[in-house]
Amino acid sequence: MRLLKSCLLDEPLPRLLAIADAWDITPEVASTREMAEALAGQMLTREAVDAAIRALAPEAQAGLGALVLANGRMPAAAFERRFGAVRPMGPGRLERERPWLSPANVTETLWYRGFIFRGFDRSVSNPVEVFYLPTDLLPIITEIRDWRSQQAEAQAGPLTSGDVSPAVSPLGLGHHTLDDITTLLSHIQNASVRLQPNGRWQARNAQAVAPMMCQAGLDDVQCRRRFALLEHLIARMGWLHATHPILRLAARPVIEWLQQPPAAQLRALWDAWRDDSEWNDLRQIERLSFEMEHAWSNHPLAERAAICRLLAEWAQQHAGHSFTLTEFIGAVRATHPDFARIDGRYDTWHIRDAVTGNFLHGFEHWDDVEGALIASLLEGPLQWLGAIQIDHGAAHLTKFGRHVLLNEPAPQIAAHDTGGLRVESDGEVWVSRAARWQRFQLARIADWAGVEQGGHVFRLSPASLARGRGQGISALRVIAFLQRYSDTPVPANLARAIRQWGERGVEARVETTTLLRTKEAATLDALLALPAVRAATAERISPTCAIVRATEIDSLAAEITRSGLLVERAEQG
DSSP, X not given: OOOHHHHHHTXXXXXXXXXXXXXXXXXXXXXXXXXXXXXXXXXXXXXXXXXXXXXXXHHHHHHHHHHHHTTTEEEHHHHHHHHOOXXXXXXXXXXXXXXXXXXXXXXXXXXXXXXXXXXXXXXXXXXXXXXXXXXXXXXXXXXXXXXXXXXXXXXXXXXXXXXXXXXXXXXXXXXXXXXXXXXXXXXXXXXXXXXXXXSSBOHHHHHHHGGGSOOTTOOHHHHHHHHHHHHHHHHHTTOEESOTTBOEXXXXXXXXXXXXXXXXXXXXXXXXXXXXXXXXXXXXXXXXXXXXXXXXXXXXXXXXXXXXXXXXXXXXXXXXXXXXXXXXXXXXXXXXXXXXXXXXXXXSOOEEETTTOOBOOSGGGHIIIIIHHHHHHHHTHXXXXXXXXXXXXXXXXXXXXXXXXXXXXXXXXXXXXXXXXXXXXXXXXXXXXXOHHHHHHHHTTSEEEEEETTEEEEEOOHHHHHHHXXXXXXXXXXXXXXXXXXXXXXXXXXXXXXXXXXXXXXXXXXXXXXXXXXXXXXXXXXXXXXXXXXXXXXXXXXXXXEEEEGGGHHHHHHHHHHTTOXXXXXXXO
C-alpha cells in the first residue's frame, strides 16, 4: 500500500490535529504538508508506537491485531462489520463535532489515532476497498507484541467435546474411497459406461455399480454427492481416453496408481481435488439454489485452501482433541468469516434457499451459505478423502490428515503386493478390499457376486472368461494369476475346468426354461405347427414335452388359447 507520510498528506487538517493529540505530538508548523511530514517523522519510532498501542482500549487493540494478522489490509466491508464504520464527515463537520474525542467504535478509534487508512486493493481482478496499515508503520506494530498469541488467548475456550482422540484409522474413510475408485475403474474396464450430455454417467451405469460401493451410513443426498466427486476425480486424474460417450481407461496411469501404496493412492486423489478449479464445492450443496450465475462467481480453490489452512491451525491449537463441526464452524465465523468473500460483501451472491425460495443476502445468512459450505467440506471431501474421521458427531484428524494439512510424514501402509485371494472349488473367488490391483485384474475375468467378510466375492463363468479373452487374457493366464495371488492352493478341479474351457469352449450349460406338456403327442404336434409356438420352442424332448423359453410364456399362452386350447400354468415352488 502506501507510506505513512503519503497517507497523511491526503488528510484534512482536523484529522491531522486529532492524530497529533492522540500521539501527544505538538508540531510547530505552518501548513498541512509540514504537519504531515512532522507527524510521520515522530510516529515512526518504536517508543511512540508502543505508547500509542498501550493507550488503546482492549477492543481497539483487538481490531489493530486483526489487521496485523491480515497482513496489514482487510476489506473495508469486513472490517466495518466487525469493528464498526467511520461516520462520513467533511472538514467543517470534523472541526465542529470533533468525533475523535468520543469515537463511536473501534474503527473510528483507530482512524482518528492515525493507525488505519482507506484505499483500494488493485491486486485482485475487481478492486476492493480496504482499510490498511501504512507499509512503514506495519513492521513496527508487528514487532511490538505477539499478536497471534494474543488473539489465540482471547479466543481460547473450553471444547465441549474435550476428549483425547481415540484410535483412528490412519486413512480414515479414505480406505473406502480407494475401494470405490477401484470399483468404478473395474466397471469402466468391463462394461459399456456411457456418459450423459452433462458428462455424468448414465443412470443405468450408476445403478449397476451402486451395490458394489461402500455407502453404509450415507443418505441419498450424500451418496449422489460422493458418486459425483469420485467420477469427477477419475476424469481429473487423466485415467480416461476421450472417447465420448463411452468411457475407456488409459491403462498405464491406472495400473501405476493401483500398484502404489494406499497413502500414495489417496494423496494423488487429494491433490487432484485440492487443485481442481472446475469442481465447485459450493454448487454441490443441494439446499442452495443459484441464480444470475453470469453476474457473480465464487472461488472454489481459495475457499478450499482457506478451510484446509484454518483446519490445520485448529488442529495445532487443539492437538489430541476431537471437535464438533459446530465448534469449528463457529470458530471460523468468529475469526475468518470472509474466507469465501474477498471483498467482505454479502449482497453480491444470488443464492436462494432451495426449500423456502428466500434469497440468502446479508451476513445474517452466513450460516446458511458459508456455514453450510464448511459443513459440506468436512462431512464430504475432507472425510471421504481421509483427512478427518467423524464418529458420533465428533471429528478427529487422521494421520493422513496431519500429513496433507500439517505437512507431517505420510502413514506407512504397504500396498497389498502378494496374496489377497481365496479360490473355492465351485469357482467363487474372495478378494480382500486391500488387494486393489488384484481385484481390478480379477474383475476382468470374473463376475462380481457380493461383499463378504471385508472383501469382494467374484464368480468365474464361461461368460466372464470369454470377456477376459476379449481383453487378451487366455485360460492359462487366468490359472497363473489365480495361483500367483491365492493365499491357498487353487483347487485342481477348477484349474482343470478353466484349462478345458480354453481348449474346448462351453461343454455344459445351466439355464432356466419352462416345460410345455400336452396330454397327447398329436396335440403337441398341432401346437408346434403354430408359428409363435415354434419360434418360442427351444427343444422337443419327448412326444408330449417341449422346452420353451421362459421369457415368452405370456405370448405363447395367448397364442395357444387363440388356437382353441386353454392352458394351465403350474404353480412354481
